[in-house]
Every structure is written in C-alpha cells, then in structure tokens.
Amino acid sequence: MELRLEHVTKRFLDLTAVSDVSTVLDNGVYGLLGVNGAGKTTLMRMLCTLIRPTAGRILWEGEDIFEMNMRYRKLLGYLPQDFGFYPDFCAQDYLMYIASIKGLRPAVAKARVEELLHRVGLYQVRQKKMKKFSGGMKRRVGIAQAVLNDPKLLILDEPTSGLDPKERIRFRNLIGELSQDRIVLLSTHIVSDVANVAKGIFLMKDGKICHEGSMEKILREAPVKVWCCRVSGKEADACLNRYQVANFKTDDQGCELRILSEEKPTADAIEETPTLEDVFLYYFGEKAGNEDAAL
Amino acid sequence: MLRYELKKILAGKGNRIALFLLVVFWGVSCYCAVTDIDVNFTDGQGKSGYGYFAAQKLREAQKAWMGPLTEETVAAVIEKNARIIATPEYNADDAARSNIAYGWMQDYRDIRNIINCAFCEFRTYDYYRINSLTPADAADFYPNRLAALKTWLDTEAKDLYSDEEKAFFIDHYENMKTPLYYTWKQGWESLLEHAAMPQMFLVLTLSFVAAGLFAGEFSNRADAVFFTACHGRGKAIKAKIGAGVLFVTGAYWIVWGAYSLFVLGTLGADGASCMIQTGLGGWKSFYNISYGQLYLLASFGGYAGALFFLFLTMLVSAWSRSATVAVTVPFVLIFLPSVLDNLGSDWMSKLTGLLPDQLFQMDLAVRYFNLYCVGGRLMGALPILFTVYTALALLCLPVCYRVFRRAGIGR
Numbered sequence: 036m037e038l039r040l041e042h043v044t045k046r047f048l049d050l051t052a053v054s055d056v057s058t059v060l061d062n063g064v065y066g067l068l069g070v071n072g073a074g075k076t077t078l079m080r081m082l083c084t085l086i087r088p089t090a091g092r093i094l095w096e097g098e099d100i101f102e103m104n105m106r107y108r109k110l111l112g113y114l115p116q117d118f119g120f121y122p123d124f125c126a127q128d129y130l131m132y133i134a135s136i137k138g139l140r141p142a143v144a145k146a147r148v149e150e151l152l153h154r155v156g157l158y159q160v161r162q163k164k165m166k167k168f169s170g171g172m173k174r175r176v177g178i179a180q181a182v183l184n185d186p187k188l189l190i191l192d193e194p195t196s197g198l199d200p201k202e203r204i205r206f207r208n209l210i211g212e213l214s215q216d217r218i219v220l221l222s223t224h225i226v227s228d229v230a231n232v233a234k235g236i237f238l239m240k241d242g243k244i245c246h247e248g249s250m251e252k253i254l255r256e257a258p259v260k261v262w263c264c265r266v267s268g269k270e271a272d273a274c275l276n277r278y279q280v281a282n283f284k285t286d287d288q289g290c291e292l293r294i295l296s297e298e299k300p301t302a303d304a305i306e307e308t309p310t311l312e313d314v315f316l317y318y319f320g321e322k323a324g325n326e327d328a329a330l
Numbered sequence: 331m332l333r334y335e336l337k338k339i340l341a342g343k344g345n346r347i348a349l350f351l352l353v354v355f356w357g358v359s360c361y362c363a364v365t366d367i368d369v370n371f372t373d374g375q376g377k378s379g380y381g382y383f384a385a386q387k388l389r390e391a392q393k394a395w396m397g398p399l400t401e402e403t404v405a406a407v408i409e410k411n412a413r414i415i416a417t418p419e420y421n422a423d424d425a426a427r428s429n430i431a432y433g434w435m436q437d438y439r440d441i442r443n444i445i446n447c448a449f450c451e452f453r454t455y456d457y458y459r460i461n462s463l464t465p466a467d468a469a470d471f472y473p474n475r476l477a478a479l480k481t482w483l484d485t486e487a488k489d490l491y492s493d494e495e496k497a498f499f500i501d502h503y504e505n506m507k508t509p510l511y512y513t514w515k516q517g518w519e520s521l522l523e524h525a526a527m528p529q530m531f532l533v534l535t536l537s538f539v540a541a542g543l544f545a546g547e548f549s550n551r552a553d554a555v556f557f558t559a560c561h562g563r564g565k566a567i568k569a570k571i572g573a574g575v576l577f578v579t580g581a582y583w584i585v586w587g588a589y590s591l592f593v594l595g596t597l598g599a600d601g602a603s604c605m606i607q608t609g610l611g612g613w614k615s616f617y618n619i620s621y622g623q624l625y626l627l628a629s630f631g632g633y634a635g636a637l638f639f640l641f642l643t644m645l646v647s648a649w650s651r652s653a654t655v656a657v658t659v660p661f662v663l664i665f666l667p668s669v670l671d672n673l674g675s676d677w678m679s680k681l682t683g684l685l686p687d688q689l690f691q692m693d694l695a696v697r698y699f700n701l702y703c704v705g706g707r708l709m710g711a712l713p714i715l716f717t718v719y720t721a722l723a724l725l726c727l728p729v730c731y732r733v734f735r736r737a738g739i740g741r
C-alpha cells in the first residue's frame with residue numbers, strides 16, 4: 036500500500052491553500068498537524084477526490100486517484116471536518132444507507148453496521164434520530180461510517196474536535212485498533228491526539244509541509260531547548276514577553292514556567308526533554324498558544 | 331440504496347409536512363369538486379342543496395332527457411321552457427317563488443346551456459337566449475354551431491387565422507357526429523373542471539420534497555461523505571433520481587386516483603362516452619372527444635406536468651444547491667401565465683397556450699382556438715404540450731445526473 040503525493044498544489048483565486056506538497060505514505064497512522072487555515076482540510080479533500088489539485092498528482096499504488104475513480108473510492112474512508120448527516124435518519128438507517136452507497140451487499144452491510152454500532156457504543160441508541168445525538172455521539176457515527184467499507188485509506192479530518200477528554204481517549208484507542216493494515220491520516224491541531232499513536236507526523240504551515248518524519252526525528256531536529264523554572268509573579272510577566280512559554284502554572288509561591296529558548300532563561304532553570312507539543316509551539320509560535328493545546 | 335433513499339425522503343420532517351399538506355389540499359379539492367355550483371339541486375319548495383344527494387336527485391330528474399340529442403329533443407326542451415317562463419312562479423318577484431320555477435328547469439339545465447350556445451354569436455353567451463326561441467328553431471340547433479363559427483371566422487377573426495387554419499377549424503366542426511348523445515355526466519364535468527386544483531397543489535407541495543432531494547445533501551453538509559462513497563458519483567445518484575421518479579409517480583397517481591374515485595363516487599361515473607360538446611364549456615371545442623377521453627388527457631397531462639415541474643425542480647436543486655431557489659421554479663412557472671394572460675393579446679394567448687401549466691388545465695386547453703404549425707402540419711396545443719413537456723421532463727433526468735455528478739470536482 037502506498038499513497039504518493041507529487042507536488043500537490045491547490046490555489047483558490049489568489050490564495051494558495053496547499054503548496055507543492057510531496058510525500059509518500061504507507062501502512063500506519065499519520066498525524067497532520069497545523070494551525071487553523073494551514074491547509075489541512077484542503078489537502079485532505081484532494082486526497083478524497085472532492086476537489087482537484089491545481090497542480091501535481093496523487094497516486095495510489097502508482098495510479099492517479101482521479102483516474103481510478105470508483106476503484107479508489109472503494110478503498111477510501113473519510114470523516115469530514117464538518118461531518119454532516121441526515122438529521123431525521125436514525126443511526127442505523129444512516130449507516131445502512133452509507134453502506135449501500137459504499138457498495139456493501141445488504142447482508143454484509145447489516146452485520147457490519149451492527150458490529151460497528153457495538154464498537155462505537157451506540158447500539159442501544161441505534162433507533163434514535165441523529166439530530167438528537169450529542170456532538171460526541173455524532174462523531175462516533177462519523178467514524179463508524181468512515182470505516183464501514185474496511186478502507187485501506189482512512190482519512191479523518193479533526194476527528195476529536197468537540198470531544199471531551201474521556202471521549203478523546205476512547206477515540207484514541209479506537210484509532211489504535213483500526214490502524215492495522217491500512218493507512219490512517221488524521222489531522223488535528225491538538226498535539227496529544229497523535230503524539231503517541233502516530234508513526235509519522237506532518238507539520239503543516241501556510242500550505243506547506245514544513246517538517247515531517249517520525250516523532251523522534253521531529254523532536255531531534257527541532258533546534259529548541261525546553262526549560263523549567265520557578266519565578267515570581269513579576270518575573271513571570273517579563274518571561275512571557277521575552278520567551279515562548281509552553282506552560283504556565285501559578286501557586287502561592289509564584290509561577291512555574293515551561294520556556295522554549297536557545298539559552299538558559301534563568302539561573303536556576305532546569306533543562307527538560309522537549310515534547311511534540313513544545314515543538315509544535317516552537318514552530319507555530321503564538322498562533323498555537325491556545326488553550327486547546329494544553330489538553 | 332433506492333430503499334434507503336425513499337426512506338430518507340419519508341423521514342424528513344419538512345417532507346412529512348409537505349405530505350400532510352398534500353392530503354389536506356386533496357380534501358379541499360374533493361370538496362370543491364363535489365360542491366360545484368352545477369351540482370346544486372333545488373327541491374319543490376325552492377330550497378337548494380349540494381353534494382351526493384343533490385347529484386342523485388338531479389340525475390334522476392335529468393333521466394327524462396337522456397339519449398340522442400335530436401332536433402325533437404331540442405324542440406321539446408324549448409317548448410317546456412316556454413311553458414315554464416309563462417307561469418306566475420317564474421315571473422314572481424320574490425326569490426323563494428321564482429326558485430321553485432328554477433327547480434322545474436333544472437332537469438334540462440345542461441341542454442338549455444348548449445341551446446343558448448347554439449343560438450348566440452360565436453363569442454357571446456346569453457343565459458336567457460332560450461326564452462326567445464320557438465320549437466321550430468330546433469332545426470337550426472346543429473347547423474348553427476358551424477354557421478356561428480364561419481361567421482366569426484369571416485368577421486371578427488378574419489385576420490387572426492390563415493385560410494388553412496380556418497379550414498382546419500371548419501373541418502373539425504364538420505367531423506362532429508350528430509346527433510350528440512346526452513346523458514348524466516356531472517361527475518366527469520366537475521372532476522375535470524376542478525382537476526387543476528389537486529394537480530397544482532400536488533406539484534407545489536411536492537416541489538418542496540423535490541427541491542430537497544439534491545440540495546439537502548449540501549444543506550446537511552452530507553455531500554462530502556456521499557461523494558467519497560464508492561457509488562457516490564454514479565449509482566447512488568441514479569438511486570436518488572429513481573427515488574424522485576418513484577415518489578412523484580406514486581404520489582401523483584395516488585392523489586389523482588383518490589380524487590377521481592371520490593368525485594366520481596359522489597357524483598356518478600356515467601357519461602364517460604358522452605362527447606364534451608354536450609357541455610357548456612365543450613360545445614365550441616374543435617376537439618371531437620368524449621369525457622372519458624378528456625379524462626385520460628387530463629390524467630396523463632397532469633402526470634406529464636407533474637414530472638416536468640418536479641424534475642425541473644430537482645435539476646435546479648442539483649445545479650443551484652439551494653432548495654429555496656429550486657422551490658421557486660414551479661411557483662413562478664405556475665403563476666406566471668396568469669400574469670401574462672392579463673396582458674391579453676392574441677399573440678400572448680398563443681404563447682400562454684403552450685406553457686406547462688396548461689397540462690393541468692386540459693378542460694380549458696380543449697377550448698382554445700390556437701393553432702400551431704409543426705413540420706407543415708396544423709395542430710392544436712395538446713399534441714405539442716404532451717410531446718414537448720414529456721420530452722423535457724425526461725431530459726431533465728440525465729442532465730440532473732451529470733450536474734450532480736460533477737459537483738465539487740470541477741474541471
């Protein structure tokens with residue numbers, strides 16, 4: 036199994052959303068990390084044949100995916116970022132419908148839908164209209180529909196957005212189970228989603244993949260040192276202005292900071308090993324400093 | 331696939347409301363048809379009633395005149411009328427008493443109508459014309475139909491038609507077999523006169539369903555999953571179209587069938603083989619057809635119209651991706667002609683006679699004196715309406731398929 040991207044570019048009028056992306060994916064889970072507007076969704080929509088690249092090619096086992104057409108879609112599972120469904124359908128009917136348009140035979144479809152409903156923990160509410168589902172339940176149906184046809188290429192666009200921590204862990208386990216013998220590409224701007232499961236990581240910025248490779252490689256290559264130090268409240272303000280601060284804890288005695296910097300920020304700072312989160316922050320700077328990243 | 335596509339249509343809340351409204355409008359249409367002014371029966375005390383019992387009594391009363399509508403029958407009607415108008419009741423000033431006289435006249439009401447037609451000028455109608463006739467005039471009853479047409483074509487309509495067109499009308503008039511056969515036919519008349527109602531309501535309510543069929547994928551943001559599915563750019567779209575066709579077809583024949591059964595069941599189904607020329611509206615028609623044949627025209631015309639309007643709505647919905655835009659299409663197409671008609675020129679009438687709403691108004695379409703020349707042959711609007719709109723309706727489907735299939739990918 037091999038998905039190869041060659042100079043894939045997508046331009047919208049004067050905006051280049053994805054710019055000259057080339058890479059190769061084989062078996063395993065890949066994380067696509069990037070801030071809002073980096074071009075993750077655009078890239079994924081191209082991989083799903085929903086839009087055509089302005090330039091470049093996408094090849095599955097050496098064959099252009101747009102020419103493969105139906106044969107390619109047969110191998111594909113996709114959970115869109117804004118996953119939409121039919122509000123008046125119940126989960127079971129919805130999955131049966133998707134199974135039918137995915138070309139599953141009715142008998143197979145029935146068993147598969149039942150199995151997946153159990154797997155995502157929605158069997159009890161399978162007859163309930165989907166518009167009455169919570170956000171997490173809808174996402175789970177979304178994941179179930181994506182894997183209905185046992186896809187060789189599973190593309191999940193921010194599958195964890197809007198999930199609470201418990202659901203997120205549950206989801207991570209599900210991905211772990213699903214990752215055998217297929218390519219899973221999932222995008223997120225929440226580092227911890229992929230930190231431990233991904234075989235490869237792509238850091239995307241302004242339409243370009245700026246860094247890619249295994250987690251170790253990315254951590255190794257980032258020219259950043261991480262320091263942990265205790266400072267008083269006043270000093271903390273100064274640090275926040277001078278350095279990129281990955282974490283910030285306040286207590287009675289003052290503040291504990293996690294600082295990204297080439298040089299030692301304070302005399303008593305202790306160097307720590309960087310995590311993917313630190314690297315993400317380092318590369319994407321202020322933009323990534325949202326509270327989500329801390330989860 | 332098809333099964334779930336149909337299920338999707340039926341599960342939608344908006345669609346359910348549309349179907350509920352359809353049932354309501356069906357009821358309204360049935361009510362209007364069976365309480366038509368022509369179904370009223372006035373009893374010996376001068377009191378009027380409508381509906382099933384009125385129809386029964388009226389039919390009983392009119393039985394006397396059933397059979398070939400010969401000169402003798404016409405003469406007898408004129409004579410009976412003359413007797414009634416001489417009575418003190420008829421000439422009474424208070425409404426209750428004159429209503430009694432009206433009750434005596436209702437058995438020959440239908441025949442009176444066409445006698446009035448026959449003895450008026452072509453484009454006029456005088457309800458009291460019969461009062462000034464004598465039984466001797468009956469001999470002119472049939473010849474007058476043709477004579478009035480000829481006079482009209484030579485005077486008022488002189489520059490409206492070419493010589494071939496005039497000959498076409500005269501030819502068709504001469505082809506009507508006389509004497510006409512007269513029988514109770516109120517069921518068919520009411521049904522056909524109000525046929526536009528259930529048919530247009532059907533189109534208007536179902537247009538909401540048809541508009542959502544494709545646009546719903548986009549508005550629910552379900553398109554991404556749909557188009558990335560194996561059959562998402564092929565068979566699944568065909569299933570959608572198939573569901574649309576089945577739904578429209580099913581709904582149309584159920585509504586139309588139920589409407590027909592109700593009206594004919596209430597007012598009586600006899601008279602299917604009676605010519606439309608025995609009715610006030612049909613006397614001047616140059617289409618020599620029976621009520622049964624007109625019913626078939628209305629049934630299939632309505633079906634062709636429903637297909638055309640709703641397939642077009644589906645197409646616009648696939649193309650515009652907006653149910654709101656799509657839904658306006660049938661509304662505009664149905665109400666536009668009445669606006670155009672008010673401009674009221676002969677040229678305009680020729681144009682509006684070919685607009686798709688005519689398919690729902692067969693009853694009126696057979697009365698228009700519009701001729702069109704197609705491939706060197708003269709014809710009325712009906713053959714054109716049927717072929718053009720059926721073809722356009724069917725053409726919508728493959729276009730729909732292509733438009734929706736290309737969504738997103740672009741070129």
Ligand SMILES: Nc1ncnc2c1ncn2[C@@H]1O[C@H](COP(=O)(O)OP(=O)(O)OP(=O)(O)O)[C@@H](O)[C@H]1O
Pocket residue numbers: 047050051052069070071072073074075076077078116224
């Ligand atoms: N159909 C479109 N037409 C024009 N511009 C678009 C279109 N789709 C995306 N863009 C632009 O392309 C850029 C990349 O968007 P994209 O949705 O791929 O980012 P993203 O990485 O998925 O962001 P997020 O994390 O918010 O989901 C954005 O600037 C966006 O405005």
Ligand SMILES: [Mg+2]
Pocket residue numbers: 075076077116192193
């Ligand atoms: Mg996105």
